[in-house]
Amino acid sequence: MGIQSVSFIGLGALGILFGSQMNLSLPKGALTFVADETRVKKYKEKGVYANEQFCDFDYRTPESIEKPVDLLIFSVKADGLDAAIELAKPIVSEHTIxxxxxxxxxxxxxxxxxxGEDKVxxxxxxxMDAVKVNNILSYHHMGMICFGDQGAGTISIMTKEVAEFFDRTGIPYEVDTNMLKRQWGKFMLNVGVNQTVAVYRGNYGTIQVEGEPRETMIAAMREVIRIAPYEGITLTEDDLSYWLNVLNQLNAEGKPSMAQDVEAGRKSEVELFAGTVLALYKKHKLAQPTTNQMLYENIQRIDSHSV
Ligand SMILES: NC(=O)C1=CN([C@@H]2O[C@H](COP(=O)(O)OP(=O)(O)OC[C@H]3O[C@@H](n4cnc5c(N)ncnc54)[C@H](OP(=O)(O)O)[C@@H]3O)[C@@H](O)[C@H]2O)C=CC1
Ligand SMILES: CC(C)(CO)C(=O)C(=O)O
Incomplete structure (x- = not known):
């Protein structure tokens, strides 16, 4: 039967982006956005838009969902994860991916x-170059979801089921059999681009051209390459080139999620990026990486004025 029901927790840039695509082909009731009562009320009142189209989403509290869902997608920011996990418990069963x-x-x-690790x-x-302002999402590139099993070299039934679901719902995807490396590559990208664009108050255009911001971004990324082997991951200059190429494709006017947080006065996800890099250098008793240190201090300063 495959995946018949899917819930997102997090009606933000990514939730709207991929949810609106799925909503085009799924039958009513198959896709739900799960949230607490206050958020559900707000979402029902205000609604959301993706590239100027109204999104006819089904907003639910977990208690109002009849049975656990087949696929659960977390699309909250890092500071919302713990609350989202608590909220999700009633809709997860042993079959939920x-x-x-x-x-x-x-x-x-x-x-x-x-x-349970077996479910994740x-x-x-x-x-993607998604930009969300209030309840309105705009994008030129939808990007894709790369996914797979934790263990390298395997493609489980769960992975095949999600691939079949994404085929059915038109979600661009790639199955990767070395997800830890992919995740570290993406981590390297975010450490570079998210933090640099936030600190320089720019956009993708700022780091697509030669100059100090681009040099800063690449220096921060190389600090990730340096620490990766201490955590059992190999990243090379080829990986750096691959991710720089991903960035070159994006609309110059677009911005990473961190720059959008800073502009909206929200706390950033700096602990996911420089915070983690600094902690890893400390853990492995290496001298602190200067570029991430500088970015961390700057973003912390910006965060101290946020709510
Ligand atoms: N934006 C992008 O292009 C990309 C983002 N990412 C990553 O994806 C994650 C999500 O980012 P993004 O979509 O930009 O985030 P947003 O800030 O746009 O959206 C997060 C959403 O989560 C909701 N939320 C927070 N806590 C809860 C909760 N307890 N229950 C239900 N909903 C909750 C918020 O609701 P409310 O607004 O009502 O508070 C908000 O709508 C981040 O880790 C980001 O780094 C990855 C790739 C690209
Ligand atoms: C890769 C990028 C920069 C957008 O695709 C992202 O992950 C973000 O905005 O957080």
Missing amino acids: ILSLLNGISSERILGSVF LYSVAQG
């Missing part, structure tokens, strides 16, 4: 420790 679109290298481990696939969302 869990995906996390969160950036960073820790959310799958956290989800696995709560729901590893994933990264990449290549």
